[in-house]
Every structure is written in C-alpha cells, then in structure tokens.
Amino acid sequence: MLSPGEVRERARALRGAEPETVLTWVVGAFPGKAALTVSFGGGGVVLAHLISRIDRAVPVMFLDTGFHFPETYAFKQRFREQYGLNLVELRPLTDPGPLYRTDPDRCCWIRKVQPLERALAAFDAWISAVRQDQSATRSTTELLEYHEIAGRPILKVFPLARWSRADVWRYIRENGIPYHPLLDQGYTSIGCWPCTRPTAPGEPERAGRWSGTGKTECGLHTFTVKREADAVSGER
C-alpha cells in the first residue's frame, strides 16, 4: 500500500489524466489487489468497459442485494458476457427480509456495506464511478483518496470524479457500449427497486434514490474513514 505522501504525489502526476490512464496506473500499481465496484445503473459501465480493455482479470464486483430491477440483472449478465468481465457477485450472509420499509439504513448495511467490507479485505485499491456532479454529498470526491477500514488502509480511486453526466453519455455513445434500459425510461440513477423512482426533468441525478426519506447514500461511500489531511485532488 502507498503512503499518504505517495498517494498525494501520484495524484499530482495524474492531474487532468483521462480515466483510462488512471485505471492503467492503478491496475499496474496494485497487481491482483485492485477491484472495481459497478451497479450497472450508470457511469460504472464506462469503467467496466475500460477495464475490459486494460485487464479482464480485474474483479468487477456487483452487490446483489436481492432487490435489483429485473432489467438490472438481465443487463448485468449481458454486459458481463459481451466484455468478458471477471464479475464477482457479493451477497449478504443473511436475508433480513423487506427491512427497507422500516429501516433502510440497516437494510443497506446488511445488503451492501457488510458484503463489500468483507470483500475489500482482499484488496488495497477500490475503484468506483462516483462523480462530483452527482449530488452535494459527492461534490468533494477526489481522484485518489486515502481511506481506512477498521484501521487498514485502502486507496479509493475515482477515475470519473471530475467527469460530468454529459461526459459519461459522450463516452457511451462514442464507444457504442450498451447502457441500462431504464435510463431511457426516466431513471437517472438506478439502485434497488423499492428505493428508486424515475426523476423529473431538472431534478438532481440521484433525487430518485430513497426519495422523500432524507436518505441520500447507501453507506458504501461513507463507511470508510477518509484521512482528510491526506485527501488529494485530480483536477482536469
């Protein structure tokens, strides 16, 4: 694992780099120790497509909560087969039933956070498609972030941090890659069906997630502890 100073230096070197360059670096710097998480509902397909070109052995982790839309399961399968991804499906150890009705935070914890935390124990670098323009809570996302999970360091890598939604669509169209079919039906961010609705024109991208509950994140990007002093930027 890199030290915080090394992470800072690397972020400087990668400032303004395209996502492909960032991914190529992280895959080479962490052989067998870097993994990507993708929900197949948005910009993650950009990273999955790039990974399929760089190194298909890199694990592409999908959190199977048991509550995804049928379209998500079908699209995930199609995308995996088309690009030969090393798809790893993560599931909860227990089924808490429809806990989303009464305690969505705990539901997400059991169905998403705990399975990912267990899986990340085998990795030093975690790649994700989080972007700054997705929501206020994501607006400070950096290209590289030094985090800890229970005291163990992990490098979070966000190659699309400074990409816009338009950048994602440009990449999808220019490369002719498939995208989630519900994106053509008014959905702008797609998670579990009980907690996702389409958005109206002009609404923020993630407004349809846990709508009306005050909840904005599932916890996947808040359970790790960011070393604030060591956060590093990747300006375009």
Ligand code: SF4
């Ligand atoms: S998004 Fe909803 S259904 Fe999915 S894990 Fe979270 S609370 Fe449960």
